[in-house]
Amino acid sequence: MTFVPSQAFFTRGIGRHKNKLQSFELALRDAKIEKLNLVYVSSIFPPQCRIIEVDEGVQQLHPGQITYCVMAKNATNEKGRLVGSAVGMAFPADESHYGYISEHHAFGAEEQEIGDFAEDLASTMLATTLGIDFDPDKDYDERREIYLMSGAIIDSTSAPCVTRGVAGLWTTTISAAVFVS
Numbered sequence: 001m002t003f004v005p006s007q008a009f010f011t012r013g014i015g016r017h018k019n020k021l022q023s024f025e026l027a028l029r030d031a032k033i034e035k036l037n038l039v040y041v042s043s044i045f046p047p048q049c050r051i052i053e054v055d056e057g058v059q060q061l062h063p064g065q066i067t068y069c070v071m072a073k074n075a076t077n078e079k080g081r082l083v084g085s086a087v088g089m090a091f092p093a094d095e096s097h098y099g100y101i102s103e104h105h106a107f108g109a110e111e112q113e114i115g116d117f118a119e120d121l122a123s124t125m126l127a128t129t130l131g132i133d134f135d136p137d138k139d140y141d142e143r144r145e146i147y148l149m150s151g152a153i154i155d156s157t158s159a160p161c162v163t164r165g166v167a168g169l170w171t172t173t174i175s176a177a178v179f180v181s
Contacts, residue, residue, distance in 0.1 A: 004046050005068065005179035009057035010087065012161035012175040020075060023170035027073070031174055035063040040071055043125065045089055045099035052180070060180050071176040072103035076165040082108050084162035085173045088118025090126040093154040100125040101177050115160035116140055123147050123156045
């Protein structure tokens with residue numbers, strides 16, 4: 001049996017609770033994917049797959065459904081600690097080619113920084129697959145211009161989720177690309 005998703009959506013959530021597992025559950029609820037049996041997959045965005053809005057995607061899924069996703073998560077129980085996670089995605093110009101999704105989690109990084117890093121990871125993986133010539137030591141903005149000017153990568157995006165820890169509670173962040181058939 002072959003399953004290649006035709007749609008995907010980004011979601012993210014934050015959960016806080018005195019127990020770490022329940023904090024994760026609340027982050028899933030905030031992301032609207034708590035009723036699913038999530039199966040983590042690696043980093044390939046299928047050819048011809050289209051991005052849909054989270055509410056449209058959630059409506060197509062049923063409680064208990066086995067659902068594939070690429071997820072980044074992070075947690076802290078330290079008051080004031082900046083905690084975050086992000087998935088990034090790079091889209092090829094040729095829709096018959098696959099793209100890449102990356103997961104990233106970090107402490108002490110703002111939302112823009114963690115999102116850019118996740119996009120950079122996905123774009124770099126796609127660029128190397130497509131044979132785009134670039135200097136890996138250049139900063140991401142310069143490499144992004146090279147990727148886009150090559151005509152082989154059309155765009156990249158991310159779904160960062162960042163917050164601060166609260167005293168006495170676990171704080172969990174999640175960011176996910178969820179696949180829908």
